[in-house]
Amino acid sequence: MTVIRRCTLTAVPFGVATAAYVGIFLASYDRLPGRIATHFSGDGGADGFTSRTAALWFGSGLLVGLGLLFTVLTLVSKESRGARLTAAIGAGTAVTLGYPLVLTVLVNTDVQDPTEVQLPMWHMAVLLLAGLATGALTWWLTSGGPRSASTRRLSPALLLTEGEAAAWSRTIISRALLFPASVVTLCGLFAVAFGPWQAGLLPLVLGLTCAPFAGVRVTVDRRGLTVASTVLPRPRLALPLGSIVRASSIQVNAMGDFGGWGYRIRPNRRGVVLRSGEALSVRTAGGREYVVTVDDSTTAAALLNGLVNRHVAGA
Numbered sequence: 001m002t003v004i005r006r007c008t009l010t011a012v013p014f015g016v017a018t019a020a021y022v023g024i025f026l027a028s029y030d031r032l033p034g035r036i037a038t039h040f041s042g043d044g045g046a047d048g049f050t051s052r053t054a055a056l057w058f059g060s061g062l063l064v065g066l067g068l069l070f071t072v073l074t075l076v077s078k079e080s081r082g083a084r085l086t087a088a089i090g091a092g093t094a095v096t097l098g099y100p101l102v103l104t105v106l107v108n109t110d111v112q113d114p115t116e117v118q119l120p121m122w123h124m125a126v127l128l129l130a131g132l133a134t135g136a137l138t139w140w141l142t143s144g145g146p147r148s149a150s151t152r153r154l155s156p157a158l159l160l161t162e163g164e165a166a167a168w169s170r171t172i173i174s175r176a177l178l179f180p181a182s183v184v185t186l187c188g189l190f191a192v193a194f195g196p197w198q199a200g201l202l203p204l205v206l207g208l209t210c211a212p213f214a215g216v217r218v219t220v221d222r223r224g225l226t227v228a229s230t231v232l233p234r235p236r237l238a239l240p241l242g243s244i245v246r247a248s249s250i251q252v253n254a255m256g257d258f259g260g261w262g263y264r265i266r267p268n269r270r271g272v273v274l275r276s277g278e279a280l281s282v283r284t285a286g287g288r289e290y291v292v293t294v295d296d297s298t299t300a301a302a303l304l305n306g307l308v309n310r311h312v313a314g315a
Contacts, residue, residue, distance in 0.1 A: 003074075003075060003083070005142075006074050006083050006084070006087050006142050007071050007074050007075050007087075009087050009091065009138050009141055009142060010067075010070050010071050010074045010086070010087040010090045010091060010138075011067055011070075011071045013090070013091040013094035013095060013098075013134060013138075014063055014064070014066060014067025014070070014071075014090070014094040014098075015067065016094075016098070017063050017094045017095070017097065017098025017099075017101075017102075018060055018063040018064055018067065018098075020098060020102050021059050021060060021063060021098060021101045021102050021105070022056070022060050024102055024105050024106070025055075025056050025059070025060075025105050026056075028105055028106075028109045029052065029056075031109050031110050032052050032105070032108050032109060032111075033052075033108065033111055033112065033113075033114050034051065034052060035049045035050065035051060035052075035114050036049065036050060036051075036052055036055055036104070036105075036108040036111075036114055036117075037049055037104070037107070037108055037111075037114040037115070037117035037119075038050040038055055038104055040117075040118075040119045042121070043121075044118045044119050044120055044121050045118060046114060046115055046116075046117045046118070046119075049114055049115075055104075059101045059104075062097065062101075062190075062191070063094070063097060063098060063101070066090075066093060066094070066097070066187060067090075067094065069183065070086060070087070070089070070090030070093070071090070073086045073090075073179075073180065073183070074086045074087050074090065083142070084139060084142045084260050084261075085139075085177065085180060085260060085261055085262075086180050087138050087139075087142050088135040088136070088138045088139040088142065089135060089180055089184055089203075089206055090138075091134045091135055091137075091138040092131040092132060092134050092135030092138070092202060092206070093131070093184060093187065093202070093203050094134070095127070095130045095131045095134045096127050096128070096130070096131035096201070096202040096203065097191060097203075099123075099126070099127040099130060099131075100119075100123070100127060103119065103123060104119070107119055124201065127201075127202070128201065128202055131202045132202070135206075139260075156302060156305070157302060157305035157306040157308075157309050158302040158303050158305065158306035159306060160306045160307065160309075160310050162310070162314070165222070166221075166303055166306070166307070167219065167220065167221035167222075167303075168219070168220040168221070168296075168299060168300050168303050169217060169218065169219045169220070169221075170217070170218050170294050170295055170296060170300070171215065171216070171217045171218075171230060172215065172216060172218070172274055172275070172293065172294050172295065173214060173215040173230075173274075174214045174215070174261060174274030174275055175214075177210055177211075177213070177214035177261055177262065177274065178211065178214035178215070180210070181206075181207045181208075181210035181211040181214060182207065182211065183207075184203045184206055184207035184210075185203065185204060185207030185208055185211060186207075187203050187207075188201070188202070188203030188204035188205075188206075188207055189204065191203065192204065210262075211231075212229050212230075212231040212232045213229050213262065213263075214274070215229065215230040215231070216228060216229055216230060216272060216274065216292075217229075217230055218280065218292050218294045218300070220300050220303050220304045220307070221307075222241070222307060223238070223240060223241070224238065224239045224240040224241040224242075224243070224244060224304075224307075225237075225238070225239040225244070225247075225280075225282055225290070225292075225304060226238050226239075227272050227292050237270075237272060237290070237292075239282060239284065239290060241307055241308055241311040242311065243284045243285055243286070244282055244283070244284060244285075244304065244308050245283045245284060245285055245308075246282075246283050246305060246308070247280065247281065247282045247283070247300070247301040247304040247305050247308075248280075248281050248283075248301050249278065249279070249280065249281070249297040249298040249300075249301050250278075250279050250280075250281045250291070250297075251277065251278060251279070252271075252273065252276060252277070252279045252291060252293065253276050254273050254275060254276045254293075257271075257273075257291075258271045258273045258291075260273070261273055261274060261275070262274075268287060268288050268289065269288065269289045269290075269291065270288065270289070270290050270291070271290070271291040271292070271293075272290075272291070272292045272293065273291070273293050274293050275293050276293075277293060278293065278294070278295060278296075278297050279291050279292060279293040279294065279297055280292045280294055280297040280300045280301055280304075281297075281301075282304065
């Protein structure tokens with residue numbers, strides 16, 4: 001997947017949305033009231049109004065600005081900094097913003113009194129589905145290249161005496177997830193506050209869902225391995241000592257090995273992948289491998305192997 005193709009898949013939805021909004025707005029300009037309904041309540045009734053000129057500049061400026069932002073983020077990301085996620089979120093955002101903006105123009109056309117404008121709420125379901133579908137399609141189209149070969153380092157077990165306490169913990173923050181999630185959340189809040197609130201719903205959901213999992217704490221102790229969000233107590237990954245066979249330190253490529261970032265699922269393999277690079281690999285008795293990208297994974301693997309050996313010896 002080339003950088004140019006990813007940037008194109010990010011920019012095109014915003015370009016189409018902007019062209020549709022501006023084109024329909026200008027074609028209907030003389031048929032729109034001086035004040036048009038731009039904000040709607042939960043029952044679909046108009047409760048916020050903006051002048052025609054301001055609405056045109058606001059909508060087109062929002063689409064162009066976000067299009068440039070997501071395209072630049074994708075360009076800067078290249079192949080290793082979350083470009084696939086950025087492109088997918090950007091394309092989905094273009095649809096969830098463009099759809100209600102165009103719809104707002106259509107429902108105001110040939111209206112004498114903007115207070116009587118209605119925007120049926122079933123359109124919200126349509127825009128959510130359309131945004132998710134566009135994001136998913138972009139995610140699929142920006143799939144990574146060939147799988148890379150993981151470099152595995154053997155981690156000898158740390159010798160632990162009976163009753164000796166030992167623990168290891170590290171926190172990792174993914175800028176590849178945190179920055180796009182923060183931008184999308186702010187865009188959603190902006191759209192809810194100043195535009196059709198339906199347009200901000202999907203960006204808010206996506207941003208608020210991704211942001212808490214941009215940082216995780218990885219802990220190895222007498223209970224086994226625990227991986228949890230730094231913000232939320234649940235969900236979490238917990239592997240008890242009795243289920244672990246061995247641990248090692250490996251090098252992974254987020255795109256090549258797992259196809260992206262976040263919680264990744266592969267045949268007989270699960271991963272909490274927040275970046276490329278050093279990672280802790282844990283093999284369970286069921287034959288499944290769990291991978292967590294984290295610094296100092298050699299120490300974590302050695303301690304975990306030592307805890308497992310002591311657990312087996314005492315069983």
